[in-house]
Amino acid sequence: EFQKQGGTAAFIDAEHALDPTYAEKLGVKVKDLLISQPDTGEQALEIADMLVRSGAVDVIVIDSV
Numbered sequence: 001e002f003q004k005q006g007g008t009a010a011f012i013d014a015e016h017a018l019d020p021t022y023a024e025k026l027g028v029k030v031k032d033l034l035i036s037q038p039d040t041g042e043q044a045l046e047i048a049d050m051l052v053r054s055g056a057v058d059v060i061v062i063d064s065v
Contacts, residue, residue: 007058
């Protein structure tokens with residue numbers, strides 16, 4: 001929804017399971033999505049913290065168990 005409104009979205013794929021084809025079918029603009037695939041949970045949190053502090057994104061999605 002944020003992308004439809006012109007917003008910037010970030011996806012932290014901690015599980016390395018993002019399926020770009022399926023995401024596009026759901027309406028995600030994958031080419032405009034900031035995607036990070038960290039190696040550890042600590043890295044994921046550091047990336048999320050950096051994105052929040054930057055103010056450069058409107059929404060952050062973290063995919064993790």
